[in-house]
Amino acid sequence: MLRETNTAAELDEALRPYLAHIAPIVGDGYPGADVVANWYRRNLHIYANLVRESGPRERLLVVFGQGHIPVLRHFIEASGEFEVNEVADYLS
Numbered sequence: 001m002l003r004e005t006n007t008a009a010e011l012d013e014a015l016r017p018y019l020a021h022i023a024p025i026v027g028d029g030y031p032g033a034d035v036v037a038n039w040y041r042r043n044l045h046i047y048a049n050l051v052r053e054s055g056p057r058e059r060l061l062v063v064f065g066q067g068h069i070p071v072l073r074h075f076i077e078a079s080g081e082f083e084v085n086e087v088a089d090y091l092s
Contacts, residue, residue, distance in 0.1 A: 003088045005066055011073075014066040043068055047075040054082075 004010065018036050025032025046068070054060055060082075064072060076082045 003091050006069070006087050011066065011070045015070040018067065040071065043071045043075065047072060047079075050076070051079075051081065 018039060022032045023036040025035075046064070050060060050062065050072075062072065073084065076084060
């Protein structure tokens with residue numbers, strides 16, 4: 001199940017509702033965008049904790065809900081601070 005739910009297509013699908021359905025909600029201000037911004041802030045806090053808890057050449061196993069993974073992966077890869085290994089490489 002982990003291998004199937006962590007494919008690029010499945011992870012894109014898990015992220016899509018935040019951008020396609022929640023962020024565009026408008027009303028008095030931008031309530032949908034505010035919800036998604038708070039969710040991104042939460043992901044940035046998670047990323048900051050990963051950086052804080054890691055050391056040089058240390059390995060981390062990151063397990064989070066499927067919707068968080070695309071955003072966390074973006075932060076991790078964009079930082080240049082980590083090497084990312086796919087979960088499928090470790091599942092038999």
